[in-house]
């Protein structure tokens with residue numbers, strides 16, 4: 001049903017620093033930066049390193065972070081350690097939302113600076129017209145707020161990258177296919193028409209972060225420049241792809257973004273430790289392929305994803321998609337940690353066999369119609 005746009009061979013840059021995979025949120029915490037190391041082994045094992053421009057990324061500076069975050073919060077994050085945490089003034093933990101979701105771990109500021117530096121470098125490659133597509137799988141931490149962390153996210157690398165892109169680009173489109181609502185990015189640009197934000201996510205009013213209902217559409221100058229696609233458990237490949245394409249196609253055609261940032265959170269896959277959708281790797285990747293087909297410069301970032309063996313398979317596959325390469329299902333020989341991918345040792349495991357699809361045809365059709373009505377406002 002859906003034709004690929006004129007396919008082109010984009011100049012792709014890959015932004016990564018192996019250091020970023022060595023930080024630990026804590027033993028019981030679902031966020032495992034180690035998944036980035038697994039991803040990198042697959043990407044290089046499949047030979048994709050050879051066809052991209054590779055950049056070892058730097059730490060973002062405090063000055064760069066303060067383009068969005070409050071000085072007070074950045075100062076706190078740069079000084080706090082697991083050891084001095086209980087010596088901080090009374091109320092500091094509450095004030096900065098420190099707890100199970102956002103613990104203070106060793107070298108937390110270095111970690112945050114590294115994934116943020118990678119997104120800023122990637123956005124700069126697009127601005128300089130040195131890349132058509134720039135990838136940072138360590139970024140995509142969409143929940144972080146101006147003055148506090150949220151949902152495993154400390155610094156909002158996406159908001160900072162969009163602010164950088166806005167210095168040269170008139171219209172930025174942000175597309176979020178993480179299982180969770182992209183609340184931090186939506187909130188930061190809720191009152192401007194220069195950034196259009198759209199998030200597809202699980203929503204029932206309770207599921208983290210609790211926001212992202214269909215009637216959140218922006219405010220003031222930003223009215224109609226935010227879109228939310230709330231979904232129930234168990235959405236399958238065909239329903240998701242059809243909904244995604246039928247909304248994104250008219251959205252790009254009407255809004256005419258000059259650059260697109262896609263957050264590719266892998267927790268929307270089936271079998272995710274925190275997830276409840278039924279997507280396979282190729283369906284998730286089809287959403288990336290579709291956005292790429294418009295030939296608009298893209299910044300591609302990671303995000304959630306809590307079953308490391310599937311997160312790394314997904315992001316390796318999507319690195320292939322962005323380079324126009326379909327990776328064979330046989331995993332590369334002799335990659336470190338190959339045992340993580342057993343017993344199937346396939347790039348495309350079956351992930352759609354767990355949940356019943358609670359999204360009825362009628363529900364999905366209603367959501368689609370409401371989204372298309374919102375998009376029609378764009379033409380005035």
Ligand code: V1P
Nearest residue numbers: 028029030100101151152178180208267274303304305
């Ligand atoms: O549900 C909550 C909060 C904690 N409760 C009081 C409500 N937190 C979630 C946070 C999910 C964050 C997702 C981040 C991302 O969008 C981007 C990187 O993917 C949560 C969950 C859950 N099942 O939703 N926290 C935890 N699980 C958790 C479990 C064990 C240890 C620490 C946190």
Ligand code: CA
Nearest residue numbers: 176178180200
């Ligand atoms: Ca989302």
Ligand code: ZN
Nearest residue numbers: 178179180304
């Ligand atoms: Zn998520």
